[in-house]
Amino acid sequence: MSIRKAKGYRYGIHIPDMKDLTKDKPIEQFPAPKKVYISLSQHIGAPANACVEVGEYVKKGQLIGKENGVVSANVYSSVCGTIVAIEDIVNDMGQKQKYVVIENDFSNEEILFDNIKDFEPSTLIARIREAGIVGLGGAGFPTAVKLTPKNQLEYLIINGAECEPYLNCDNRLMLERTDDIYKGICYVAKALNITKIIIGIEANKPEAIHAFKCFNDLDVAILKKQYPMGSEKHLIYCTTGRKVPVGKMPFDVGVCVQNIKTMIACYEAIDLNKPLTEGVLTVSGNGVNEPKNLKVPLGTSFNEIVEFCGGAKDNVVKVIAGGPMMGRALIGLNQFTRKTDSGILLLTNTEANTNEPTNCINCAKCANNCPMRLMPMFIEQFTLIGDYKSAEKYGAMNCIECGSCSFNCPARRTLVQSIQTAKAKIKEMKQNAK
Ligand code: SF4
Ligand code: SF4
Known part of the structure; x- marks a missing residue:
């Protein structure tokens, strides 16, 4: 040792860590909800294939989605109960994904591997x-x-x-x-x-x-x-x-x-012979009444999690899944926990800057702090005019989406979102070219 x-x-930046709200709070078990909505696409790669049917009874730890290729992953039920739907739901990234909806009967029987x-x-x-x-x-x-x-x-x-x-x-x-x-x-x-x-x-x-x-x-x-x-x-x-x-x-x-x-x-x-059925996440921000660290069954509604934390305050201006730098801004709490979730943040106006973007003033702060040595202002400009080839030449695909550039921008440019768009378009162009 x-x-x-x-x-x-x-490079990189120094930011307030804001961890005091939950740093000393032990992880609590979130009680199993009445219904879970489990996505079959909680991983990079091909979505899992549903291997259960509506009306079927499943136990906690039972396989409900079978991996579909090398880069894919199995999905298991996080509760015991009856499958009431297998349906498409639009997730927080605007993607339609297949979800298995299970009504919990609270019998809590669990299937383990040998x-x-x-x-x-x-x-x-x-x-x-x-x-x-x-x-x-x-x-x-x-x-x-x-x-x-x-x-x-x-x-x-x-x-x-x-x-x-x-x-x-x-x-x-x-x-x-x-x-x-x-x-x-x-x-x-x-x-x-x-x-x-x-x-x-x-x-x-x-x-x-x-x-x-x-x-x-x-x-x-x-x-x-x-x-x-x-x-x-x-x-x-x-x-x-x-x-x-x-x-x-x-x-x-x-x-x-x-x-x-x-x-x-x-x-x-x-x-312990257990499949992955639960996740641990932090619920924090000054907009939530009782910030907590929680262990939560996969597929639990964000709404129910926030209620368990004493509910949201009236002055919430921004909700984020994940951290404030790399997380996804949500339009509401109508989402369900996935394997990769690490946090739900409810931020007030003292914590989140909601000012509208103004014109770039060419200060180069974004470039000076980029840990990947990119020039985010140029990538954004090329993205805005639809010139994705130039965005690629300026290294869009090397961006790690850390958010340091947006954090530092005095004009509040939405640089990361533009770079994400550029990356998606570049990938699409390459796929179409094949
Ligand atoms: S999000 Fe991308 S461009 Fe912006 S600072 Fe991070 S690596 Fe650089
Ligand atoms: S930090 Fe903002 S204002 Fe400054 S150059 Fe970058 S995009 Fe423009």
Whole structure:
């Protein structure tokens, strides 16, 4: 074991972390709701195929969506009850997705996997795949795919940065479930045949840093409080000194990065034989009466979660799924929890700037702070006139959507949204060209 200060990087920003609202609040179990709406597309890749029918009775932990290809993931019921609908619902990203709607009968019977037959890497990876585990930090990439790289990797890095303001779920898990995280890490390291393991934790979480000091085979890297430290490329550079080139992936430089919640899901799948049916998230912001950290069944309505937290105050001006930097602004709370959710924020006008954008004043603040060294103002301008080829030339596809540019812009330009549009259009153009 070693404990050391990690490197910093040159750009990025320093933002108030706003974590005090929930930092000391233990994770509470949210009571199972009367109805859950479980999306069959909670991951990157092909949506799962419904393998149940309307009217069928299912138990908690029963497979309801079967993975549909290599990059896909199984989906399990989070309650016991009757399937009342399998229907299309438009999600917060405006995409129509298939949801399985289950009416809970509160009998709480649970289906578990059989004990695994051995602890060989292939068996561990097969279990992680079967359990429907995906990157729970937000990416939603199927974990089993990440555990089968084409080359032998050297480092496993656990991302304990949680650099998004307000969010505290990883921090609380590192304190409350340290041993379970460690067991999950050991299984994943075994699956990858890696002995060099680093857990990177931001310096503003001293208790979590202390909690992981006791494991001999784990290096603890204390990360500078700097946004976006949790970005894979920056985390890899700060902990190992390796640079992931543009267009390349962590495995190209011999590294696999995994998230805290994903490690707990791996532990539960392997040791407790449980598929992934619940998520942990932070409900925060000055617009919610009782901010909390909660463990919630997948498919729970955001409305019910906010009610459980004492309801919303009258002065809420913005609702966000996730953190304020990378999360998605919502038009309401009519959404349902997914595997990758990490927070629901209700922000007041002192916390969220709702001013309308004005013209760009060419101050270059956005470019000066971009951790990927892009020129967001130009990418936005090209996007606005529909010149996506030029947006691509200016590196739109390398944007990690961290939100640092928008945060700094005195003209309140919606730079990230423009870049997201450009990325979607560029992908579409490439697909059409094939
Ligand atoms: S352009 Fe992309 S990577 Fe750069 S600051 Fe903006 S969101 Fe972050
Ligand atoms: S920070 Fe805003 S105003 Fe300044 S150059 Fe960038 S887009 Fe323009």
